[in-house]
Amino acid sequence: MNTLSPKITEFISKPKPMLIDGRWEFAVSGKTFEVTNPATAEVIAHVAEGDKEDIDKAVKAARRAFESKAWADMSPSDRGKLIWRIGDLILKYSDELAELEALDNGKPLTVARAADVALSADMFHYMAGWATKRHGLTIPISASGQYHAYTRLEPVGVVGQIIPWNFPLLMAAWKLAPALTTGCTIVLKVAEETPLSALRLGEILLEAGLPDGVVNIVTGFGETAGAALAAHPQVDKIAFTGSTEVGRLIVKASAGNLKKVSLELGGKSPNIILKDADLDVAIPGAAHAVFFNHGQCCNAGSRLYVEQAIFDEVSEGVAEIANRIKLGNGLDPQTEMGPLVSNVQFNRVCGYLDSGYQDGAKALCGGKKREGAGYFVEPTVLVNATQQMKVVQEEIFGPVVVAMPFREVDESLIEKANDSIYGLAAGVWTRDISKAHQIANRLKAGSVWINCYSVFDAALPFGGYKQSGWGREMGSAVLENYTEAKAVTINIG
Ligand code: NAI
Ligand code: MG
Numbered sequence: 382m383n384t385l386s387p388k389i390t391e392f393i394s395k396p397k398p399m400l401i402d403g404r405w406e407f408a409v410s411g412k413t414f415e416v417t418n419p420a421t422a423e424v425i426a427h428v429a430e431g432d433k434e435d436i437d438k439a440v441k442a443a444r445r446a447f448e449s450k451a452w453a454d455m456s457p458s459d460r461g462k463l464i465w466r467i468g469d470l471i472l473k474y475s476d477e478l479a480e481l482e483a484l485d486n487g488k489p490l491t492v493a494r495a496a497d498v499a500l501s502a503d504m505f506h507y508m509a510g511w512a513t514k515r516h517g518l519t520i521p522i523s524a525s526g527q528y529h530a531y532t533r534l535e536p537v538g539v540v541g542q543i544i545p546w547n548f549p550l551l552m553a554a555w556k557l558a559p560a561l562t563t564g565c566t567i568v569l570k571v572a573e574e575t576p577l578s579a580l581r582l583g584e585i586l587l588e589a590g591l592p593d594g595v596v597n598i599v600t601g602f603g604e605t606a607g608a609a610l611a612a613h614p615q616v617d618k619i620a621f622t623g624s625t626e627v628g629r630l631i632v633k634a635s636a637g638n639l640k641k642v643s644l645e646l647g648g649k650s651p652n653i654i655l656k657d658a659d660l661d662v663a664i665p666g667a668a669h670a671v672f673f674n675h676g677q678c679c680n681a682g683s684r685l686y687v688e689q690a691i692f693d694e695v696s697e698g699v700a701e702i703a704n705r706i707k708l709g710n711g712l713d714p715q716t717e718m719g720p721l722v723s724n725v726q727f728n729r730v731c732g733y734l735d736s737g738y739q740d741g742a743k744a745l746c747g748g749k750k751r752e753g754a755g756y757f758v759e760p761t762v763l764v765n766a767t768q769q770m771k772v773v774q775e776e777i778f779g780p781v782v783v784a785m786p787f788r789e790v791d792e793s794l795i796e797k798a799n800d801s802i803y804g805l806a807a808g809v810w811t812r813d814i815s816k817a818h819q820i821a822n823r824l825k826a827g828s829v830w831i832n833c834y835s836v837f838d839a840a841l842p843f844g845g846y847k848q849s850g851w852g853r854e855m856g857s858a859v860l861e862n863y864t865e866a867k868a869v870t871i872n873i874g
Contacts, residue, residue, distance in 0.1 A: 383712040389480050392581065393426040399435065399600055400583035402442035403593025408601070409434040416576060419487040419720040420710040420755045428576045431601035433609040436568065439597035440613050443539045443566040446594030452566065455592075461512030464561050466589040468505030471498060471554075474585065478550055478578055483711035485577040486549055487719035487756070488674060490712055500837065501554035504855070507839035508558035515563070515860060520868075527874035533867045536564035537641060538617035540863065541610040543603075543631070544579075545623045546572035546722050547677040553579045555854050556620055557596060563863040568597045568616070570607050572623075574722050576600040603627065614638045620862060621645070622679075625776075625802075625848050643852035643862045645679065645844055647776040648805030651798035652682030652834065653820065655790060655811035656690045662832060663810035664698035667782070670808055670834035672706060672760050675718055676780040677726070679849070680806035682834055684773060685784040686798060692786040696764055699782065700746035703760035708751060720756040721779060727756035730779030737763050737772035742783070768797060776803070790816060795823045804846025808834045827853070 385393075396413050398405040407413070412430040417423060429435075446452050455463075471478065478501075479494035488497070517532035540560045544552035553569060560567050571579040583598045599606055607627075611619050611634035618641040621631045625646040635642045652670050654663050670682030687695045709716035721727045731750050738744075747759030760780040766773055773783050787794050798807065798820075807826040811817050821829040825846045830836060837843065842858035844850050852862050 383710050385484070385712075386477070386480060388477055389484065392477075392481070393577065396427040397429065397576070397580050397600070399429045399431055400580070400586075400596070400598040401435070401439050402445075402597065403587065408432060409438070414573065414602075416485060417723075418484055419722050420712075422724070422754055422756070425484060426577060428580070428600045431570075431599040431606045433605065435599055435601065436570070436606055436609040436613060439568040439599050440539060440541075440610070440615050442594035442597055443568050444615055446592060447536075447539055447566040449592065449594070451592035452564070452595050457513045460562065460564065461509045463589055463591060464505050464512060464558060465509035467585060467591075468502040468509065470585045470589055471502040471505065471582075474581070475499070475502070478581060480712070481578045481581055482550060483719070485575045486546060486722055487711050489716045489719055491714065492674070493711070497548055497551045500839070501551050503839045504551070504554040504558045508562040511559075511562045511857070511860060517866070522870070526872060528870050529873050530868065530870045533869065534563070534864045535867055537863050537865050538565060539615060540565045540567050541613065541616040541619045542567055542569045543607050543610060543619070543621045543623065544569065544571055546574035547674060547679075549575040550578040550582060552622055553582055556622075559859040560620075560863045561595070563860055565618075565863050566595045568599060568610060570599050570601065570610050573600070573602050608634060611635060612637055616640055618642070618863065628850065641862070644850040645854055646848060646850045648679045648681065648803045648845065648849050649684060649774065649776050649801045650680055650682050650803070650806040650808070650826065651684045651686055651801075651824070652808035653686045653794070653798060653810065654688065654691065654695055655809075655813065655816065656688040657812045658810035659812060659832070660691065660694065660698070664695055665702060666808070666810065666832070666834050667695065668699045668702040671782040672703065672718065672780050673835055675721060675758075677722065677778055678835065680828065680835060681778075682806070682808050683777060683782055685782050686787050686794065687784060688790070689786045689788055692784070696745055696762055696784040699784065700762045703746045703762060703780075706760050708757050708759070710755075718760065718780065721758055722756070724756060726778065727758065730758050730777055730781065733772055733775070733777045733779070733781065734761065737766065737770065737783075740766075740770045740772070742766040742770060742772055745784075747780070768800060774801065790820070795820065799823075799825045802848045805844075805849035806830070
């Protein structure tokens with residue numbers, strides 16, 4: 382049942398090199414590292430261990446490509462068509478990509494196909510359109526004399542992109558597509574936990590006809606390859622998705638040449654259910670908000686605030702759903718939730734559960750690891766929690782929601798919802814549309830979902846307030862990350 386297709390078996394059968402300057406190359410050091418399947422803890426592949434020297438080669442290739450006629454002189458229309466073709470090829474190879482994602486990350490194959498792969502293709506298709514639709518302005522100015530003044534939106538240059546393992550292909554798509562549409566060139570450092578789908582994407586980029594060096598893909602560890610990319614003096618801009626802790630290191634590393642920085646970091650998002658909500662929708666919605674992708678979402682609705690009158694019904698309802706979720710190997714079509722991505726994340730999440738119990742929280746369901754091979758944690762609803770507990774304040778990044786009652790919709794509810802170092806997302810469930818808007822306006826979060834959760838679209842900006850990050854991904858907003866506005870003023874007097 383969990384056997385691999387011949388294509389994927391072949392793909393992982395030999396050590397995987399990196400994409401540098403349009404060629405597949407191993408690390409200068411010759412080193413490789415192991416990639417594991419988190420459902421079994423078995424080694425499934427070996428990939429090149431890129432380090433500082435490899436990053437330097439990749440950055441130089443990206444610099445040459447940026448200045449090359451093949452890329453700089455490509456018309457916006459041709460650039461758009463090329464990016465569109467990448468989206469088409471992702472759809473063409475969606476079975477392979479979904480299989481790699483299930484194998485490497487652990488997520489269910491069905492989810493990988495319907496969510497990760499489909500949204501990745503969407504991202505390229507959406508961004509393809511911007512290649513021909515973004516332009517500067519003619520601006521009337523008041524300086525004395527006669528002038529014709531206009532702006533040009535130019536690519537920022539060579540971009541370093543560092544991505545995590547929770548949506549390996551989709552995070553690559555979120556990063557690559559907008560940078561390509563604006564005319565940048567890229568060095569992408571993928572997460573060491575999940576390098577495989579990005580390497581397959583590299584093949585797709587070449588098949589689509591992307592000129593050499595425009596996208597370079599380096600596999601390697603954060604402290605070595607990632608740090609070298611963040612500090613590289615010839616990188617003009619760095620875009621990072623990952624932990625808030627490493628976000629801070631990226632900011633420090635960027636100081637050398639003051640490269641531009643955008644960050645998409647952690648979250649501890651409040652999900653608020655009012656007593657007038659349609660509970661047939663809100664209860665499964667609250668479960669989906671936190672259990673999707675095994676809770677490994679920066680936007681997970683991990684703090685569930687429920688109006689007192691319906692607290693038991695909602696928390697028990699979410700627990701019942703959790704109890705029914707079928708854990709298993711992502712490659713098994715019956716599986717609804719896979720393992721956490723690595724032993725490190727598994728121990729981190731189990732550590733948070735222990736800390737919750739020590740502080741007095743109780744599990745309504747789940748609440749522990751699953752014995753046996755693989756990094757499985759049972760979906761868990763914690764109750765008896767108070768606002769200051771670690772499980773309420775810190776990002777767990779696992780299938781764990783903390784449910785807490787509130788007395789009424791007032792100032793103290795808004796204060797509690799906003800009582801976090803993060804500000805990435807929030808949910809509100811109610812039939813009272815005025816209240817929904819009032820609460821949405823007061824929440825310090827980059828995304829607010831009303832009577833829904835985790836609705837993502839390539840056209841919608843996504844990013845955080847406070848320590849959830851700098852800048853936005855997706856939509857037209859992300860294009861700001863990758864452009865310089867040049868003002869040209871001509872004396873016509
Ligand atoms: P991480 O922030 O260490 O890793 C993310 C990426 O950054 C990876 O590609 C990694 O190689 C790279 N990286 C690590 N250290 C680096 C450094 N010094 N310089 C440059 N790049 C570096 O996150 P990790 O350790 O995988 O997960 C830890 C926690 O981070 C999770 O438990 C979760 O709370 C949060 N996280 C948030 C994500 C999000 O979507 N915002 C995604 C993944 C993790
Ligand atoms: Mg880390």
